[in-house]
Amino acid sequence: MSGRGLEVRDLRVEIDADGGRRLVPVDGVSLSVGERECVVLLGESGCGKSLTALALMRLLPEGAGIAAGRAELDGESFFELPERLMRARRGGRLAMIFQEPMTSLNPVLSIGQQIAESLAAHRRLRGPAAQAEAIRLLEAVGLPAERLDAYPSQLSGGQRQRALIAMMLAGDPSVLIADEPTTALDVTVQAQILRLLKELQQTRGMGLLLITHDLDIARDMADRVAVMYAGQIVEWTSRARLFEAPGHPYTRRLLNVLPSAARRGERLAQIPGRVPAPDAALVGCRFADRCTEVTPSCRTEAQVLREVAPGHWLRCGRAGTAGLAGRAAEAPVVVVAGAAAPATTRPVLELRDLKVHFPVRRGLLQRVAGQVRAVDGVSLAVRAGETLALVGESGCGKTTLARAALRLIEATAGQVLLDGEDIGRLAGEALRRKRSAMQIVFQDPFSSLNPRMRVADIIAEGLAALRPDLAAGPRAARVAELLDRVGLPGDAGGRYPHEFSGGQRQRIAIARALAVSPRLLVCDEPTSALDVSVQAQILNLLAELQREQGLAYLFITHNLPVVAYLAHRVAVMYQGRIVEQGDADTLLGAPTQAYTRMLLDSAPGHGL
Template sequence: MARVAITTEPRPQHEPAPPLLAVSGLRVRIRTRDALLTPVAGVDFTLHGGETLALLGESGCGKSMTALAIARLLPDSAGLEAQALQLGGEDLLACSEAAMRAVRGGRIGMVFQEPGTSLNPVMTVHAQIAEVLARHRALRGAAARAEARRLLEAVGIADAGRRLDDYPFQFSGGMKQRVMIAMALAGDPELLIADEPTTALDVTIQVQVLDLLARLQAERGMGMLLITHDLGVVARMAHRVGVMYAGELVESAPRADFFAAPLHPYARKLFAALPDAAQRERPLDALGGSVPGLDQAFAGCRFAGRCPQVMALCRTQAPAWQQRGTRAVRCHLYADNASAAVLASALPAPFPPATPGTPQAVLSVRDLQVHFPVRKGLLRRAVGQVRAVDGVSLDLHRGRTLALVGESGCGKTTVGKALLQLIAANAGSVRLDGEELAGRTAAQLLPMRRAMQMVFQDPFASLNPRMSIGAIIEEGMQALGVGADDGERRRRADALLERIGLSAAMRNRYPHEFSGGQRQRIAIARALAVSPRVLVCDEPTSALDVSVQAQLLNLMRELQREMGLAYLFITHNLAVVEYLADEVAVMYLGRIVESGSAAQVLGAPAHPYTRMLRAAIPRIDAAAPAPATAAPAAELPSALAPPSGCHFHPRCPHADELCRRSYPPPRALAGGHLLHCHHPLGAEAPRA
């Protein structure tokens, strides 16, 4: 089979430039007790200094395993083969393990997906950076501390000299990611491998991390291998894109060409699954099924089982690379100069029109407050309060979705738990169908538990690993007295499994046997088992692949239309909000700063904070210029000591003395659009 090398930019013949990284025929095999897995099956690409190649694809496509193979960080059970694996002309396959220890952290820096598990919790930041400096640059003592401080300052951490002696738990998620970047840069690498560096980060922190990587790359001339499933991140960062599927590269192209018109059916399906406001009236064009298991022998195209344009040839013969100018695609549809027009597919049918009428309020919240005492000393005396929720009011209506958006630490999850009385509120009212919930005992709340359920952010943590999924779904029904007997509960659980796209035959499997998207479906089935009217969804799509996210959003909208569910959708993903939400409430440091219909709040935001969130969303734009660098915005202040006046004024470009002195009163704009701001943008309204 012909091979196509992926280069980050076409270069004139008279300017030959040797690649920084050259990979040819890369293959990884892992021997397990039951099978031989091939997560990387013959990958080729080259990467030049100062350029970024993004490897794009779903989880299980082999992106991270490719990166680990380049750094030779594979497990003992894995075998590595390659025709070529060269860094700056040096053969990495010929290096001994001792020589590779000098390459890793030195010539190759790595930023891992989850900084919380990559940083040592019992070592200070200085100690962890100093390890790299001592090993790769022979810096110790005062020289190492000065260089560590310079690195922290370079990644935008304020008061770096003092923060060197802090531990990882004393940093926010975004700051921990910056510490990881500082450690990766400490060895002055030629190649930086960034594996999902912004997964599950707030959009504001995400844009800071991406701009930081782009700035440091430009300053140092590093090559960057960026691994992600986020098309927005690819559009912002990449010079060239490689699409991976089931261990193979299936498309390569310059960024602008790729986003103008992706060629491979898999890439096109990823684009079709992206949620936005334009698709609100119809289901997302979700890619069905999942990435095939890599323990099988493939006779034909690996995407054939999920491809809407599959042909008989696809199932029997592996496609060869087809060249299209600066682009290449591995697909039979492009053989013999076939036209890309054959890839057009019909959009899903729109939803039936909604029944007109006044929305019925199911849950009403007024002036909700949740404050947590901060205790110190031997006697554990309260020395302050964290105002996690500080006077929130909102309404949930039957058959509608209210999205609660904001950065991590704004109090969104605390609101959700307080609505369900999982956390006791200090003040305020929570009424379900007119009945007050606040202040009731656990026994008094039990009959109301059926009406309100929660889907948590991490299904792996919220599903009992020792229980089968059938037992997990039936547990809530048994506790709340749903179903006449075990047989009826079993039948109901089996029906729910079929309804969420799984099979009743899977009821005896355990959570670890399912993918992340499937586990989230199981969590939804557990919540639906008791026939609730209100569903609180806490970041249910964060860190999911775009295809799995689309499947989950379609399922949620179908269930809402069938059952009239009221959703409180807690998220920082505004693209999902544009597609799913009917109303939006923007939260900042425990308070709602702007609320209204989704069209009002996201289409014409009046609060500077809402505009900041909107501006931070990575946009897919084929004509976009190379990423611009920007200074990181100020960090979210602590809820223990919120700023005086308007809490947002330290980060607001429009703040004045009035903003610093007094909290803005509520303003009512047209159509029920409410906000708290002394200087609303793009709207004129009298002060309340």
């Protein structure tokens, strides 16, 4: 490769496992990133994307190593460099920003000190020269100079990500690797970070390798896209070609699972099964077990990456026949009836002028010096069979409102009516009985499931607390029924949460919430941490449960395509208040508030 950039050929990563086994999570990856080019590495969790990035940085975990392959940075082969020389390249000409900046920033050093460390290591700048350059770098990423003295804990999520980008720019990289840099951010901050990366890429002549599972981000950012599956690149082409004429069956199915307003009332396509484990015995196509176009030869013949059109590479034995046929081979669309309740139905949940204020205490005696108005006079209602989406930026009060509605925290003022009864007046046994009508599904199922309890015990725990009249036999039958209903195997009850994938753990959380037959389900970002394929499974499940049981959903999210697909009505929250609410089609199609328009404009892809 001539000029600045990164070229990788036949990268293979192996991991030592028990019994002398060798796992191969990355198997023969080849790609290149040119000057001012953004290459998106796309695929589900477990495909090997992050391990590929760590291998390029030579930061693989203990037990893992580069078994084969070659990588060149600006024409220099760096896999063979001794670690002493590699340290100068790492964070210098080749830099990486991670998904969670808080784990990458030193909590006991200020932002200025951490940028200064990088400047000293890679550009030998110290003293006033380093101070001036640190200020310039902060301003380049949109942070004021005063933030040099701030510590990571004093910054918001978006500010921490900007500070980390400034640190990585200190080495003047020719290629920057960004591993899911916006996954935990709301849409407005996400848009800011992506816009910043694009600007820096162009102004600095920098190559960008962007790792993501979000197809809308790929559509907005990529010049070229490498689709990865089970440790291999299965499709490699330009952004336009990929979205107009996807060739690999895996790519087509990824594109077909995306929710949108146009698919409301349809069952989202799903990709059956899961990504094979690195220790699976794989002979033919690695996608064969999940592919509806599979032939006997797909399972027996090793697939190689072939150029099927200028600049379009595919790892598919049917590339000459069905490989470039677009989406014609997809399964037929299944249309289901809508579940919106009549406007005259009495609300399951009604909030009337709800307020949640937190005191701000200062001084030695911790006197109250003010109030944080987290929720400030919110009124809304959710009816049976209806989904009300609550959207807004992080920190606007959405989760606080949900917790107050469930009496997980106490409201300062206002009323919460459940089936017309003011639950703020209930206490003791009366409140405990009412809790069976309202349940919550959290964003991160792993942290909300007890890792020391088996799944059957986790689901039965709510039954034991809220249905003590239920004997052991009927309780076990109810658990088995719920596991089957959320699509988990019969033996799932005897296993622990860590033995399941992220999507399966979310299904367990939903089964636990359904155990006590609630009428209201509060879903707090239930799909934000999931791949698009798993997200489609969870959205289909929620839609089916609502149709069958008439559940009311208060659905908190910052994913606007999910809102467009699932919600009947939308409430937009800003600084503790509802600034706009109404029918989903009307609000998303013709918003009246400037803040709502800004949220919609910030959504990746803009196509709701």
